[in-house]
Amino acid sequence: MLFYPESFKVSTPSDREVLVERDFNAPRELVFEAFTKPELVRRWLLGPDGWTMPVCEIDLRPGGAYRYVWRKESTGMEMGMGGVFREVVRPERLVATEKFDDAWYPGEAVDTTTFEDQAGNTRVRLTVLYESKEARDTATRSGMERGMAAGYDRLEQLVAEIAKVSAG
Amino acid sequence: MQTTSSQLDATFAALADPTRRAILARLAAGDATVNELAEPFAMTQPAISKHLKVLERAGLISRNRDAQRRPSRLEARRLAEASAWLDQYREFWEASFALLDTVLQELKTRKPPRGKAPRR
Numbered sequence: 001m002l003f004y005p006e007s008f009k010v011s012t013p014s015d016r017e018v019l020v021e022r023d024f025n026a027p028r029e030l031v032f033e034a035f036t037k038p039e040l041v042r043r044w045l046l047g048p049d050g051w052t053m054p055v056c057e058i059d060l061r062p063g064g065a066y067r068y069v070w071r072k073e074s075t076g077m078e079m080g081m082g083g084v085f086r087e088v089v090r091p092e093r094l095v096a097t098e099k100f101d102d103a104w105y106p107g108e109a110v111d112t113t114t115f116e117d118q119a120g121n122t123r124v125r126l127t128v129l130y131e132s133k134e135a136r137d138t139a140t141r142s143g144m145e146r147g148m149a150a151g152y153d154r155l156e157q158l159v160a161e162i163a164k165v166s167a168g
Numbered sequence: 169m170q171t172t173s174s175q176l177d178a179t180f181a182a183l184a185d186p187t188r189r190a191i192l193a194r195l196a197a198g199d200a201t202v203n204e205l206a207e208p209f210a211m212t213q214p215a216i217s218k219h220l221k222v223l224e225r226a227g228l229i230s231r232n233r234d235a236q237r238r239p240s241r242l243e244a245r246r247l248a249e250a251s252a253w254l255d256q257y258r259e260f261w262e263a264s265f266a267l268l269d270t271v272l273q274e275l276k277t278r279k280p281p282r283g284k285a286p287r288r
Contacts, residue, residue, distance in 0.1 A: 003269045008262055022265050026272040034271050044267035047260035 004121075016133055020126045028115040028122040032091035035113065035124075036060050041068075050074055060088055066096065083108070091115055098128065107131030179246065182226035187211070188219050192228060195242035205240065 007023035024031050034040045042053040045068070055069035067082040083097035094113040109130050116123040182188055191205055206216045220240055223229045227246040231238050 003266075005262070005266065005269075008265060010261075020261055022261075024265075024269065024272055026276055030272055030275045034268060034275065040271055040275075044271045045264050046267060048263040 007123075013127070016130050018128050018130075020128075022124050023118065024122045024124060026122060027120060028117050029091045031122040031124060032115050035094070035115075046070070055080070060085065062086060062088055064088075083111075086110070178226040179228065182222050182228055185219070185222075188223055191216075191219060191223065191240075192242060192247070195229060195240055196244075199239040199241045201237045201239050 002025045004023040004025065007021065009021040010018065013019050026034075034044065036058060038056040038058050041058065042056040045056075046053060047070075051070045051072050053068060054071050055067055057068075058064075058066045062085055064085050065082060066085065067080070069078055069080040071078045080101040081099060083099055085094065085096045087093060087095035092115050094111075096111050098109045098111045107130070109128050112125075112127045112129070114125045116125065183192075187209060190209065194200060194205060194208070202213050202216050202220065205220075206213050209216065220229065220231070223240075224231060228243055229240045230243055231240050
C-alpha cells in the first residue's frame with residue numbers, strides 16, 4: 001500500500017482559520033469510518049508515541065456530542081476535549097464545535113472536515129475556524145507549516161539565533 | 169500559580185510583538201540595561217520598560233532586582249519550552265496520520281472497495 005506523508009500540509013486560508021490537509025490511499029467511505037468510529041479513532045488520533053485515548057465517545061448525528069480524553073501513560077498527564085456535531089454528511093463532510101478542557105485560546109472553535117474522492121484515494125481537509133484572529137494565533141502558531149506562519153517562523157529564527165549566540 | 173496553558177498564552181502573546189522579539193534577540197548577545205535596550209529601537213525608556221514587563225511576566229526574561237542598573241537577562245529555557253511545545257503540536261497531526269495510514273490499510277484488507285479485487 002502507498003502512503004502519502006509528503007501530502008501533509010498546514011496553511012492559513014484566512015486570519016481565523018487553520019487548514020490541515022493530507023491524502024490517504026483508501027476510499028473515502030473507509031476514511032470517513034476511521035474518523036467517526038470510536039474503536040478506530042482511538043487507534044490513530046494519538047500523536048507521537050506515548051499517548052493513549054482512554055475516552056473516545058462519538059454520537060454521530062447533528063446535535064450529538066463527542067468527547068476525547070488523551071493520557072500520557074509515562075506521566076499520567078491527561079488532556080480532554082469535546083464538542084457537538086453540527087453537520088454529518090456521510091461520507092463527505094463533518095462539522096463540529098471544538099473546545100479543550102484546559103483551553104489556551106478564547107472561545108469555541110468550529111472544525112470542518114471534508115473527505116474528497118481523488119480517483120479512489122481520499123484527500124482530507126480539516127479546517128479549524130476560531131472565534132477571532134487572536135484566538136487562532138494563540139492556539140495554533142504551531143500547527144502551521146514552516147513558511148506559512150510568520151509568527152512560528154520568527155520564533156524558530158529567534159530560537160536558532162539564540163542557539164547560535166549561546167554556542168558561539 | 170499559573171497553569172501550563174496560561175504560561176504558553178503569556179509566552180505567545182509576548183512573542184507576538186516585533187519589538188519584544190528584537191529585544192529578546194538583543195539579549196541573546198548578553199544582558200542589557202533599559203538604557204542600552206532603548207538606544208537601537210529609538211524608543212523612550214518607559215516604552216521599553218513596558219515591553220520588558222510583558223517579557224518578564226511571560227518568563228522570557230529576568231531582571232536583577234538588587235543591581236542598581238537592573239540589567240535584563242534572557243531566560244532561554246522558557247523560549248526553548250515554548251518552541252518544544254510548538255513542535256509537539258505540529259507533530260501531533262503528522263504522527264496521527266501515519267497511524268491512520270496503518271488503520272486504513274487494515275480496513276482495506278478487511279473490506280476491499282467495491283469493483284476491485286481484494287489485495288493479497
